[in-house]
Amino acid sequence: MNIAISVFGLLIFVLLPALAIELCRKYKFLGQIGEILLLYIIGLLLGNFLIHPFKNISSALYPIQDGLTSIAVPLAIPLILFSCNIKALPVKSIAKSLVFGIIAILLSVVSGYYLIDNLAQVPELNKIAGMLVGVYTGGTPNLASLKMMLDVDSHT
Numbered sequence: 001m002n003i004a005i006s007v008f009g010l011l012i013f014v015l016l017p018a019l020a021i022e023l024c025r026k027y028k029f030l031g032q033i034g035e036i037l038l039l040y041i042i043g044l045l046l047g048n049f050l051i052h053p054f055k056n057i058s059s060a061l062y063p064i065q066d067g068l069t070s071i072a073v074p075l076a077i078p079l080i081l082f083s084c085n086i087k088a089l090p091v092k093s094i095a096k097s098l099v100f101g102i103i104a105i106l107l108s109v110v111s112g113y114y115l116i117d118n119l120a121q122v123p124e125l126n127k128i129a130g131m132l133v134g135v136y137t138g139g140t141p142n143l144a145s146l147k148m149m150l151d152v153d154s155h156t
Helices: 002-026 028-033 035-050 055-082 091-119 125-138 140-150
Strands: none
Touching: 002 028, 002 035, 002 055, 028 035, 055 140, 091 125, 125 140
């Protein structure tokens, strides 16, 4: 049973993005939503309504999900950078955006840290603040790589 669930989970994680891309190409209204948002919606539905009530399926899929994340994160960051045309970007507006972005990130993370710390004693709050900086600066790939680097508990 555990092997069947693992194979099913692997097929979901590998084939679902391909299906989303194909659906977005075939149907115009899904193309307007986009593959990423469609996959987020599907993931929310699977995680909250279909997989979560069945604890044995959820626990059997976790090692596959964790392994795929460990492989995908180191591959995703260079692929994102390879697609950038850095020479074509205007330096002045980039510098202005960088300064405002740093200020916004610092304000949100520091104020959030002290707000949460005063309301509830959250374990590993310093690591959560570090992961928030990562997700604000580079999105989910940075969040996942910081989770691995900081050795944050998966339940956190």
